[in-house]
Each structure stands twice: as structure tokens, then as C-alpha cells.
Amino acid sequence: MRVAQVDVAIIGAGTAGLAAYRATRTAGATAMLIEGGAYGTTCARVGCMPSKLLIAAADAAHTVARASGFGVHCDGVVRIDGRAVMGRVRRERDRFVGFVLRDVERIPQSDRLCGHASFVDDHTLEVDGHTRIIASTAVIATGSRPSHANSLAALGDRLIVNDDVFDWRDLPNSVAVIGPGIVGLELGQALHRLGVRVAIFGRGGRVGPISDPDVLAFSIATFKREFPLEPDARIANLRRDEDRVVIDRTLPDGSRQSDAFDYILLATGRVPNVQGIGLENTSIRLGAKGVPEYDTATGRTSNADGSGANNSPIFIAGDAGNFIPLLHEAADEGRIAGNNAARIALGKPMKANPRRAPMSVVFTDPQIGIVGGGFRSLRPGTFATGQVSFEDQGRARILLRNKGLMNVYADTATSRFLGAEMLVPDGEHLAHLLAWALQNRMTIDQMLAMPYYHPVLEEGLRTALHDANAKLRAARLAVSEPA
């Protein structure tokens, strides 16, 4: 067995691992980047990029379908060429993956290792039995995979996850999506708009990352008008019937219904890849579901010695840590963990890194946007909610995209903006504006003093901010004049 000695061993060459590698080298440490599978990131292979490609095609189909509202007609048949749609998705996906591979190839061969790494102890990793790595510190960047249910094995190749969709050569006739989370909503709506018969089923009533009851109810109603969506379905059974899958469920009135689909797309979340890498041989304290506990400001995991200190030599970054499974956060975490792993290896003190204002976007239409921790993170009684409907918002109506609801939250004591939840057209852009305002610790008054062009969707946001100010005044009046 070969033995290699490095400052930092990095397990996983995805977004977090690549960022960790670069940060480690920049910090002046030696590093070994170990990849157990094919090179390429979750984002480029099966995540952000191919899903946005599919959505771009779906949006084109949707725009063509509603163009007559503007006086633009297709005199003939609108034909969605499934092979062409999926051809572009795969071709462009491969191009994005190619960029990642090119980045990997720029890393010196001596710093890369292919194989499955497993901890022997805190400072020792074995790779496929051929190489032993002795490292001062390590970064776990093993990513995540779609969660799978063993109980559904009988569905065979008719049970798929999002990864499978992006290898399709053509569009199927029908797909049932289990899980109205980010992936389920994005792919479900896109396939629906591309002419696939789609139904989305959930459990417990949640939809995407929404926690605000107003926005949740509005979103469910909005999506339901476009395609079948049951956020709290009572599924009794999933079974294979020749080349199809049948879903047996109980309707609200107690009756039973069975629907057949070509595929079941299981989109019930992702699980961190932290099994089978020998964590049990390390001093790391494992939390829920066997995921290491760590300090998100430094990336360092906690020791299991009971000291409560994050003084383990092992760091974690990206989806493997199960903190915020988003590309830009994974890149930040990789950078933070890689830098600190290098600093510890070189005998330097760590640097705690401020995290960016949280935001998440679901690329449905309208788009879901969450800024800050969202409604769920706020303590009742400490904040006021400003609201705007986009049904009559000028620009949205001009664009025939006047469907939307936005709630913004403001601190009753300080008038500071706390975050927002929304289902609005172009939500990705409004979410950026608001996330920057949040990170800048702006008050509602300061935000209202900013420029709003005309006619723009941002004027809808302004209406919500005015409403928040009115609610803040009312809340203060209620405090200063108790009944």
C-alpha cells in the first residue's frame, strides 16, 4: 500500500471539495483531493444547471401557449419535441460538467486521487485499499444523494429520482412526483408545461421551503390552478402494473382513487453522504442521522470527547454537513473549511467567517423566494408583516404575470427588515435585493428611501414595505396606548 503524507486531505471533489482544495492551497498547505465517483458537481450534473435548462424549455412552451393574450398566435399546432428538449438539456448539461472537469484537470495529478476514502483514525484515511493518506487535518465534502425508500424497490426502473430525469432521451407521457419540495416543484411544473401529465403528492401540507401560512396557502392555490397538487395526500399504496406505476390513495371524502403513471419521481429530499467513510473510527461527535456536528462559522466538527469544543482535526463542508444544501453556500463552506483546515495543519489560529444573508429561491413560475430565516425563524409578537398582492401590480399585469404574494417582516422594536417569503414573478431578483438589504441591516424607512424605477416589479415590494411601516406604527400605538 502506498503512503502519502499531506497537510490536508479533502474527501470529495464536488463544489465544496474543489473550493476547499483551492482555499487549502491558497493558504499555503499541501492537499490531496480524493474522489470516489466520477468528477463533476451535483450542481452541474443533476442539480441547478440541468433543472434550469429543463425549466427554460418549459417557460418557452408556457410563453408560446399564452402569447395569444398579447395578440401573437401560432396558427397551427404547438409541438413540443421531447427529444429536442432533452437533447438540449443533456448537451448543455454536459457542457457545464465539462467546465468542472476542466477545473479538476488543472489540479496537479499529484494532488488528486481516485477511490473511496475511509477514516482509519482522525489523521489516517485509506483509499480503496491501495493508498494510505496521513493528514494533519481533513475536510469531509462528500455531498449528498437523493433519499430513497427501500420499501419501493418493487417499482423497479419506474421509480426514479431527479438524477435520472436528466438522462432521458425523450419526455414520458406521465409522471407522479412524490414530494412537493424544491426539486419536486421545479421538475413537476416544468414537465407539466412541457406537456407531460403530472401530479405532485406530498405529506403534511408543506410546499417548498415556505413557512409563512399566507404565502403557503396562496402558493398551494396558485399551483393547484395549474396542475394537480396534493400537499397532504393519503397514499395507501404504490405498485407496479406492467410498464406503469399505480398510486392508490384515499381522497378527502373517504373514497379511493387509483392513478397510473409512467414514472414515480421520488423527490423527498437529499441525505448527506456520511455513511461508509469510517466516521466511527474518528473522534467526531455525530448528531442526528449520523451527520457530524460542526461550527458553521469555521467548518470544524465537534469532538466526541465531551469537551464541547470544536477541536477535532476534521472539517466538513457542503451538502455532507446538511446545513444549507445550496451551491453558493457549499462553495462558501468549502472555502471556509479548506482555509481553516490548512491553518490548523500549519499551526495557525482559525478564522471565523461571517456567513452571507440566507436566501433561497425555487425556480418555479411564479418563483418562491425566502430571505433570511423566513417566517419560521421569527418570534411571534416581535415583528410586523407587510404584505402585497401582485394581482394588480402594474408591471406584472402588463406582462400577464400578475400572480403573486409577498410578505416582508420588520422588527417591531428597531424597524429593521428581518426577511421575507414570497411567491412572485422574477422572485429571484427581488430576493437578491432583499437579501442584500438584510445583510446591510437596513430599516424599512431606509429601504423606502431607495430608488424604485417605473414600471417595475420592485414597486410591488415597495407597497409591501409601506404596509410593513403602517403595521409597525399600529403595533407601537397598541403598546403605547394599552386598552
Add this chain to the structure above:
Amino acid sequence: MRVAQVDVAIIGAGTAGLAAYRATRTAGATAMLIEGGAYGTTCARVGCMPSKLLIAAADAAHTVARASGFGVHCDGVVRIDGRAVMGRVRRERDRFVGFVLRDVERIPQSDRLCGHASFVDDHTLEVDGHTRIIASTAVIATGSRPSHANSLAALGDRLIVNDDVFDWRDLPNSVAVIGPGIVGLELGQALHRLGVRVAIFGRGGRVGPISDPDVLAFSIATFKREFPLEPDARIANLRRDEDRVVIDRTLPDGSRQSDAFDYILLATGRVPNVQGIGLENTSIRLGAKGVPEYDTATGRTSNADGSGANNSPIFIAGDAGNFIPLLHEAADEGRIAGNNAARIALGKPMKANPRRAPMSVVFTDPQIGIVGGGFRSLRPGTFATGQVSFEDQGRARILLRNKGLMNVYADTATSRFLGAEMLVPDGEHLAHLLAWALQNRMTIDQMLAMPYYHPVLEEGLRTALHDANAKLRAARLAVSEPA
């Protein structure tokens, strides 16, 4: 003749006048709002709103035309129903105008007067010979009109301005646009995308509000690929030929070319409505083109008494002042002027109002965005320019909208963000993000510490900011290590 005495007389009930009226009343003063034409704002009648409606239809046609790039085909003919297109434009335009009229109707009859107002002296206005208004202060909010050339009178009804377009019942076959400014570009490109044969001619090489040579050259090249655009055309003659108009011009090689169009759309800017309102009877100092000089922080005009002080009792707001002819600025100016006119009338000191960070957007595709004073406002040698092309920007490419260039400017001494010029997809949103950053006096480093989701167009902006930082470092190195 009736005589009415008020604190504040407001001339013009457009965007600025209505805002001035509301601010005056809120400040506790009495006011008379005088309108010489039909009620309704430039924005709603002939400006922002109807142009965006036409553009929305054009964008729909454009999306349909390029949908095949995603695998979405119209098997048949794409038919643009000109009557339906213009029908929606007029119908929705009338709806927006209706909102303005409803706002006007909410103003008490006793506070409104129809007729043409003219100053008799600083404190006296005569309205159509039927009413005399004695006012402590006045606000001129008479707006603007498209500039017209008397020399072109021979073209008759074939010479039109943007106002005329929005009353069309159908789309014409061909239009020559004179003036590649904001209006000319927006309408020209929209008509082109709606199947009208369009050519745009300018003089001097300018396009829209762009002053950055890189962005200008890129914009001209981009638009030229889509439709005929001659920013520096040598037009020898415009003449009527039966039902058409012929443009005779000299080509760069010296040869002559004549092209016939159904209409000439004159879009050579707007002129303030400050003639014929008796300014010569007031103490106001008139500047270039007879437009009153005024303090943009208070709205107060300058006295002609040579004192240099802005102590005239007359204020000005909106397009009439010819400062920044944009709706949101007109509304701010109306509010500022109305409030200060009321305060002076009531014997109170004025309030100077900080203006918002300047921004302007041209709703072409890609969109032009200018943040801050733009390139022209910067002193050479004091700033660094960061640049990004959107040709390979990930999300832009996914959307098949990967055409764009953005320059961002940073102060060499302080690293503060100074503004930007761009021709990029969704520029309106990026311009808001940047205008807020400008008003927040952010440095490039602070902007880079903000969240950028993935995959989004904002990541293109981030690339430009990284480039600006590299240029700042290079500029400092050059200073600290002179050759």
C-alpha cells in the same frame, strides 16, 4: 372674473402636479390644482405604461420566434394580429389612465380648476380669462411634450411622435424612427419584433443614455444584428411621396440611398412645457432654452434679481424642470416642491431633500441600465472599471439570452462603488440592486460579501465586481511602484 386665494397654486395635474398637490395638503396648506389639458399623466397616457405594453407583446412574439431553440415549435405560421396587439395596448393603457382619473376625482372640486394658467406676477395667475388665482407660492408642473421640427410639416400625418403610436388601431408595415434615444429604441425594437419593417436613424453616434464607449459600441453592434440602426446617419432629405415618406441619405461610401416608409416616428427627445405660461412676468431666472433654474434639493426656482438666492415664491417639479424626466423622479420632485411651497406659504423654513441614487433603464432586450451618473460623470484617472460579458454567463446561456456587457466603476481611492453602465438581460433588476448599493455607499468588497444565488444573472455582476477589484489593485500597485 372670479378670484380665488390659496396658499399654493399648482399648474399641471400630471405625476409631479398630483404629488405636489398631495404634499401641499399634507403640509396643511390650501391648494389649487390647475390643468390646461385632459387629466392623465404622460406616464400613463403616452409614456411608461403603453410602451411597456407594446414591448410585452413584442417580447411574446420574440419568445415564440426563438422557442424552437428549446425544442418548442409552432408547426404552422406565427401570426401577429396587429389589431389585437394594439387593442390590448389601448385597453390596458385606458385602464391605467382610469386609475389616474380616479385619483384626480378624489380631489375636492373646490381644489381643482380646468383651464390654461398664466402668470401675471409672482403671486397671481390668470386661468383662461375666467379666474384669477392669488397664491402665496406656486408649483410649475406643466410637464413636457415630444420635440417637433417645424421643418418637417410637409410630411403631414405621416410624421408621428410616440403619443400617436398608442392610438393606432393596427400595426403599420414600416416605420423609420428618427432618434435612437430611450423612446426610439424601445418603440423601434418592439415594432420590429412585431413584424413591422423598422429602421432607426440617429445623429452623432449616441444610443440611449449610454456614455461608456465599451457599452456603446457593444450596444450598437448588438442592436444592429437585429434591425437596421444608423446612429450617425447622414440624412439629406425627408419627403412625402403619396401615402409614404421617403428618406434620402448618404451612405458611408458616398453613395445615396432612398428608403420609403409608412411613417416617420420622430423621437428626438422631449421639451419642457414652459412657454406661454407667463414666466416673463415673474422674477424667475430662466436658464438654457427658457427653462427656470432651480435647486433640485428643494424645487425652488432662482430669482432673476441677481442675488443668486433661490428665494422666489415659485417652485418647479417634474419634466417641466428638465432635470431627470423619469416618473419616479417626477413624483419625488412633486412631493419635494409641494411640501416646500406649502412650508414657505405657511411661513416655515424649507426642507432640503436628499435625492435617491440615480438610475435609468431602457426596456429594450437586452435592457440598458445606467446606475449613478454613468461613465460621463466620472473624472478620468479616479476610478477603475470592472467588466463582464454575458456571452458565456451560465444562466443567460441557459435562457438563450446570453448577450450582454456590463461595466462597473469603483473609486480608486476608497474602493467605493460609483455606478455602472450595462446592456444585459433583466438589466432593470440588476440596476436596482446596484442603485441600492450605490445609495448605501458600499465598497466593492462589501458588495462581494453579499449573497449571490446560483445559477443567476447576478453572478455575472459578481464577475464584474471581481474584475473591478483586480483593476483597483493594479491601479494601486501602479501608484505605489512608479516606473
